[in-house]
Amino acid sequence: MTTLSIFSQNEPTTAHTVTSDAAEIQRLLAEQGIRFEQWPTRAFAANASAEEILEAYADDVARLKAECGFQTADVVSLTPDHPDKLAFRQKFLDEHTHAEDEVRFFVRGQGLFYLHLGESVYAVLCQQNDLISVPDGTRHWFDMGPEPEFTCIRLFSNPEGWVAQFTGEAIASELPGYETLTGAV
Template structure:
């Protein structure tokens, strides 16, 4: 189940609010300019290619491109047997921002987006069918867990793709990781 856990940065060990209703999650995140949505499931094999995945969601991707001006879309997939899974996990675990919106749609699997607003951190455990758009300039990080299993469609306004500006803050190291939030302790 998709879950939004809200932490105060002075008490990062304990969520003070947990939300599981998708409409309530959408409303809470919208207050911070974050777009959250759920798309209908498509029957795709685990081995589906990037082209097959983009074709299956062509209408939704086209609508986002038209409405938000995205220039590029691709698919990223990571599995527990990937030889560089720890390197990839570490790459996204530090707080950073982007100069464009970060948009992810979970075709399969799950991961946690952490969004840092003022003195609150919103940890959104995204699951299959979840779409999140993190506004440019938003302090955030992503945790895919030690045994990642996910496939996401990514959309970009910058054709160069993912470019991060790391904040240098240590907040990400003080909050519960994926394992705790996904119930895999």
């Protein structure tokens, strides 16, 4: 279930707000300039190719491209049997920013975005059908968990794709991680 947990950076072990209400999540994130949407499920085979997934969501992707100026869209998938899953997880666990919006639509599975906004950290557990757009310059990190299982559509303004500037801050290690917030082992 999609969940938003809000922590104070000064008391990072206990969330002061937790909600699974999609409308409330959208409202609280919008107040911080974060786009959050839930798109309807589209039909395609379980083993669909990236092209088939992009075709299934072509209208939604085209709308965002026109609205926000994105140039490219691709599909990324990770499964628990991927040999580099630990390296991929580690790559995204440190706080960083981007020079463009980071947009992810979860076609299947889930992942946990942490958004460091002022004195608070918003932990958004995104699941199938959730779209999140983290504005450029927003300090954040992503935790896919120890057994990642997701497929996402990514949209980019920069044709080079994912380029991060790491902040060097340790806050990501101070908050409850994926296993704690999702109950995963």
